[in-house]
Amino acid sequence: MGCLLAAARAALVVVVTWLTLIMLMMLVGSFLPGPPPHGTYSPTDIMLWLLAFLLAPPAACVVFRRWITVGRAVRPVSPVEPPPPWPYAQADQDGPTWHTDTSPPPWPHAEPTSQAPDAEARRQDHAEAEKQRADAVRARAEAEKQRAAAARARAEAERKRRTAHARRSGARYRRMQEERRRK
Structure with a gap:
């Protein structure tokens, strides 16, 4: 279709x-301007x-x-934009290099040198989320390895079964040929 x-x-x-x-x-x-002349083409x-x-x-x-x-209109593919950085990421230039500060902006009433009161808790939450994400990635990779190993084992068992069947049928064929020759 x-x-x-x-x-x-x-x-x-x-x-x-x-x-x-x-x-x-x-x-x-x-x-063409004017009346069409004879023999235009x-x-x-x-x-x-x-x-x-x-x-x-x-x-x-x-x-x-x-x-x-x-069968459908082609839409232009836009390049995938990278995910935004941590919500409080701020880039500031220090000489020729750029540094990213992932700490939240200071509270209006806080001193410029001190951190916000819950900054450490946010950092810990972020670290925990990153750890969980890494664990999930490792678990998916392990599951994929196990699936691949199971598929290899099934393929090997199927190959052995076919080989054994071919061996048995070949031996049977040879015996039948020998019995025909004897008769």
Whole structure:
């Protein structure tokens, strides 16, 4: 069904391209100033138009190949933006390098050198969340390793079963051949 739809879309692109070329050929005379002279189309114009009639549909199919195969409008893919830094991240330049301060901004009534009262608790919460995320990543990796090992074991067992079956059937065949020769 998908191939049939793709063929129909390709045929639609070809027909629309041909109709566009025919319309352009008909409109050439109307773009010229004054009354259309006799013999507006020279043999060279006709040959170029026929060449465009043959080469434009494949070019249009190449241009619209994504729509022909998928069947929906192509949306431009935007590059993935990196996630924003920790909510209180502030970058300040210290000479030629940049440093990121992940501590929250100071309270309005606090001294500039002191930290906010709950900054340490936020840091601990953040560290705990990062630890949980790292544990989850490790657990997923371990589960993937176990799935891969199980798949390898199943494939090996299937290979051994097929090999044993082939060995048994080959031995049976050889015995039947020997019995036929003896008779």
